[in-house]
Amino acid sequence: MEYYYYPDLSADIIKLTQNEFTHCVKTLHHRIGDKILLTDGKENLAEGEIVSVTKTECLITLLNRKEGKDFRNFSLHIAIAPTKNRERIEWFLEKSIEIGIEKVSFMICEHSERTHLDLDRLNRVAISAIKQSKTTLLPKMEILTFDELMTKYAWIDQQKFIAWCNPDSETSQLTSLLQPQEDVLLLIGPEGDFSSKEIQNAKNQHFKEVLLGNKRLRTETAGLYCCCAVALTNSFTALQAKH
Amino acid sequence: MEYYYYPDLSADIIKLTQNEFTHCVKTLHHRIGDKILLTDGKENLAEGEIVSVTKTECLITLLNRKEGKDFRNFSLHIAIAPTKNRERIEWFLEKSIEIGIEKVSFMICEHSERTHLDLDRLNRVAISAIKQSKTTLLPKMEILTFDELMTKYAWIDQQKFIAWCNPDSETSQLTSLLQPQEDVLLLIGPEGDFSSKEIQNAKNQHFKEVLLGNKRLRTETAGLYCCCAVALTNSFTALQAKH
Numbered sequence: 504m505e506y507y508y509y510p511d512l513s514a515d516i517i518k519l520t521q522n523e524f525t526h527c528v529k530t531l532h533h534r535i536g537d538k539i540l541l542t543d544g545k546e547n548l549a550e551g552e553i554v555s556v557t558k559t560e561c562l563i564t565l566l567n568r569k570e571g572k573d574f575r576n577f578s579l580h581i582a583i584a585p586t587k588n589r590e591r592i593e594w595f596l597e598k599s600i601e602i603g604i605e606k607v608s609f610m611i612c613e614h615s616e617r618t619h620l621d622l623d624r625l626n627r628v629a630i631s632a633i634k635q636s637k638t639t640l641l642p643k644m645e646i647l648t649f650d651e652l653m654t655k656y657a658w659i660d661q662q663k664f665i666a667w668c669n670p671d672s673e674t675s676q677l678t679s680l681l682q683p684q685e686d687v688l689l690l691i692g693p694e695g696d697f698s699s700k701e702i703q704n705a706k707n708q709h710f711k712e713v714l715l716g717n718k719r720l721r722t723e724t725a726g727l728y729c730c731c732a733v734a735l736t737n738s739f740t741a742l743q744a745k746h
Numbered sequence: 747m748e749y750y751y752y753p754d755l756s757a758d759i760i761k762l763t764q765n766e767f768t769h770c771v772k773t774l775h776h777r778i779g780d781k782i783l784l785t786d787g788k789e790n791l792a793e794g795e796i797v798s799v800t801k802t803e804c805l806i807t808l809l810n811r812k813e814g815k816d817f818r819n820f821s822l823h824i825a826i827a828p829t830k831n832r833e834r835i836e837w838f839l840e841k842s843i844e845i846g847i848e849k850v851s852f853m854i855c856e857h858s859e860r861t862h863l864d865l866d867r868l869n870r871v872a873i874s875a876i877k878q879s880k881t882t883l884l885p886k887m888e889i890l891t892f893d894e895l896m897t898k899y900a901w902i903d904q905q906k907f908i909a910w911c912n913p914d915s916e917t918s919q920l921t922s923l924l925q926p927q928e929d930v931l932l933l934i935g936p937e938g939d940f941s942s943k944e945i946q947n948a949k950n951q952h953f954k955e956v957l958l959g960n961k962r963l964r965t966e967t968a969g970l971y972c973c974c975a976v977a978l979t980n981s982f983t984a985l986q987a988k989h
Binding site: 572573594598601602603635636637638676678679716717718719721724727728732734735736739 | 815816837841844845846878879880881919921959960961962963964967970971974975977978979981982
């Protein structure tokens with residue numbers, strides 16, 4: 504059964520938003536009495552029944568509520584520079600949600616060619632991604648500058664990594680440093696890479712430099728590689744624990 | 747230094763193809779005496795020097811040849827159904843090359859909504875991806891039907907997996923079955939999933955059913971998830987061997 508998004512599932516009766524109304528009634532022709540599933544993007548899921556449909560709105564009574572199955576006992580926070588090409592960063596957002604991510608900071612860096620992003624649009628992309636991949640977790644999203652990010656998060660006690668096109672062959676692979684079951688903050692720079700000032704700043708704040716494999720990855724690919732590395736590191740550990 | 751593609755680096759002097767000529771001379775304004783790097787997409791790299799430039803062509807003498815660093819002692823072969831949306835499968839191709847893949851079969855299945863693909867166009871996408879990610883390995887590509895694929899590859903002794911939206915909770919995760927340092931063939935179905943006939947057929951040929959994480963992934967995301975799983979499984983094992 505397909506998912507619909509509604510930000511607050513605490514009420515007994517809700518009115519579908521315009522997008523969800525179109526999807527549910529216009530596209531899929533649901534009618535009174537039909538049951539649908541809704542998520543608030545906060546790991547909650549509810550079964551709802553359509554109690555009223557007009558040309559413009561659809562009312563749902565919420566029946567059983569349950570927790571989604573997407574909870575991870577750690578949080579992956581990726582701060583990534585918007586790509587010059589808007590589609591590439593939207594693509595990253597869609598894919599990272601499919602693989603698993605708790606928070607995305609769109610980070611404007613010194614070398615960023617794109618300094619403006621439409622957060623509402625990104626939110627629509629994210630909502631359609633959670634519906635498509637049937638996950639109940641809508642990552643928190645924000646737009647800020649590199650310096651704002653440092654002020655806001657650098658002091659927090661968690662694994663902190665910065666990935667850049669590092670010429671130093673001594674640099675470790677992310678996968679060799681990544682600790683499972685622990686929160687992670689990962690910084691991924693723009694096409695023009697981080698400035699040396701930004702890299703120094705991050706190192707001063709105890710961000711560890713890491714390599715992402717042995718190839719040069721595009722910004723959005725680097726981001727997805729990190730999502731997979733974190734998901735898989737934790738699944739490998741779960742397996743080792745089992746055996 | 748950026749990479750250029752030329753299919754055969756055995757000659758002493760080569761003439762850049764039209765695309766590469768445009769990139770090298772028109773876009774980057776290289777002139778006589780400039781040195782460039784070329785790859786044949788077969789894991790070879792050569793340094794070349796521009797010896798002649800006209801309005802329409804550019805001749806290069808090949809100097810030092812060396813092996814690229816992209817050799818893996820195993821081969822990842824993904825057979826994936828073309829997505830309805832052409833951009834999504836091209837996106838998969840670009841990303842899988844960035845992460846690492848040896849062979850891609852575009853597989854037409856019973857439920858495939860897209861049954862035609864432009865292999866020349868995919869080849870151009872792949873070449874620009876190896877140049878972008880500075881890899882020397884251009885994956886082998888082909889288009890065939892599910893049945894043709896079975897006839898051609900099912901008998902080969904390697905790890906064989908089929909990923910589909912399996913309701914059976916007993917099914918293992920890919921990461922729990924994947925053996926490092928061994929060749930892999932992975933089948934990924936279309937939006938409409940494999941038909942039960944195809945799944946049975948694959949199981950008869952000893953393909954193991956696997957889950958890719960715990961979410962429902964789009965076809966192209968499933969493909970990339972597999973590339974990352976194989977790359978990371980092997981890098982984890984390399985690490986464990988080291989310690």
